[in-house]
Amino acid sequence: MAVLSFLERVTDCMSPAFLAVLNMSAAAAYAVIAVLLFRLLFRRLPAKYTLPLWAAVGFRLLCPVSIKSVFSLFNLGIFDMSPIAEGNGMAFIPYDVAMMREPKVYTGIAAVNDAFSGSLPVPDPAASVNPLQVWEVIFTLLWLFGMLAFALYGAVSFVKMKKRLSRAVPLARETGIFECDGIPSPFVWGIIRPRIYLPFRMDETGRRHVIAHERAHIEGGDTVIKPFAFLLLAVHWFDPFAWAAYFCLCSDMERRADERVFADMTKGERAEYGRSLLSLASPRHGALSPLGFGESSIARRIKNALSFQKPAKWLAELVILLAAVLLLALTTNAADKAAESEGMHGATAVPGGRIAYAFSECLYMTPLSSYHVPEEGTGELYIRAGSEFLIVDAATMETKKAFQDLSWDSIAFDEAWYEQNLFAEHSENGWSLFRGPDISRYENRSYTVLDGSHLLLRMDDETWYVKLGQHGGTHAGEPYCWSIYRLERAN
Amino acid sequence: MQTYEIWDSEYRFMTIVWDNAPIGSGALCTLCLQQLGWKKSTVYNAIRKMCEKGLIQNENATVRVLVPREQVQREESDAFLRRTFSGSLPGFLNAFLSGRTLSEKEAEELKKLIDAHRKEG
Incomplete structure (x- = not known):
């Protein structure tokens, strides 16, 4: 049992972290797709123009929040970020997903939300445990074990490599370059003081090329970028987009290092370089490579060496500009929509997503009612989430009432409409004495229909929640105002 | 001896x-x-x-x-050909990333390609 309670405490702490990582993965997935498309579009250009874009992916994988800007990719029409935006973060998976009566996740594209949400188990109120809570615990543990495995593997190979490199011997007169037994190919090792390790007995030309290539890695900062990217991959190990990004980043770094080397070479020298690459890729023992990517990358690198051309200046400048814009688009979050469409509930600029209101004051209660709102309020929270407006029990967070598929159209009204529709005088029934709160002091007035018997009024910067009753008698079915609550933003 | x-x-x-x-x-x-x-x-x-x-x-x-x-x-320790990764992550990734999966035929074709370029250059 001690183990179980320990696990419970671990998952209690780590579940929010796991959800945050999931949300970062989701945000990064869009960045990965965009960078891959950009890379595809400009694949003929040197890698140094597309490589910096991976920083956007790294940022998304590392940082759950960002500033909002009009440049954000998520401002595009196909995206509906309103249920996702949460402060400066993005909650594709709501942090309380395991507590929801109807669990929902969001993709950012409204049309495919249901496909994802539909696959989630819906809690059975009669059962003692919500299946989604169980899944949350299981996946959190899996995630932790995955990271542990990465850490162990990394540590073991680090120690092994360190031991192997301890008997490396310096190459005559060259500083920072060593020869070592038992290494499969040349590489750079070390972050602070990177050193180049070569297998023994390379031929002179090959060695010259390899050293130039490895030096280009060091100069390009690849020895720092790669371990950092590997750390991010260890945290996002379950995310195929992160793997794709990691491998593409690594191959881009290879290409950039190649291109640094042969930027100043003549065509003939580049052919020599290609020959060195070929000699490093012995066809006899290539089968050990555990996964192939179709055309082997060494062949691609050789062809790149042969066909490399510096791009025209105008093209290079254009791509740098585009890349800068894309970087901005991928690292910033969707801007808040204009106040007219979004600010229905309170004038404070409200980020898309979930806005919670609490009862503030009862402005009106029909004399026909025997109910009086208690001093301390209704004990309810009123939550706007995307196309929904929910009334939630503040204590249990259970949804008591849900208005769905709202388009949030707001319609301006005047005092005449107000009197006519909410406080109509039907003197024959003797109800003419009921008067609603005076609204003449409000300048901007509009209403939104929640359903046939509920309205939200926006009165300047106030939000009023209106319940309607229905007349009987000769005016049967016509609505009249039952109660008005003024709502205030809750945290 | x-x-x-x-x-x-x-x-x-x-x-x-x-x-x-x-x-x-x-x-x-x-x-x-x-x-x-x-x-x-x-x-x-x-x-x-x-x-x-x-x-x-x-x-x-x-x-x-x-x-x-x-x-x-x-000893003929031509480590290029030996590829003794023995669980080393950098070695493994290096090979993985460089994707050294040239077939004999592929290598031959690339060789021809390079030779053609050398003559031009």
């Missing part, structure tokens, strides 16, 4: 021993640090290995040569 095969790095170590033996193991450590940048533990590992192979002996902290230079060959 019996010949002994040792690795390249071991050969470099043995060169120092041949040049200086008999030599105290402490002094050997200093020499190796200067010339190879090796740590003490690496040197003692190498001494132990060479003793096991019967090339040297280490008695009373003095290292003596048992087999002369002429009888020792550097």
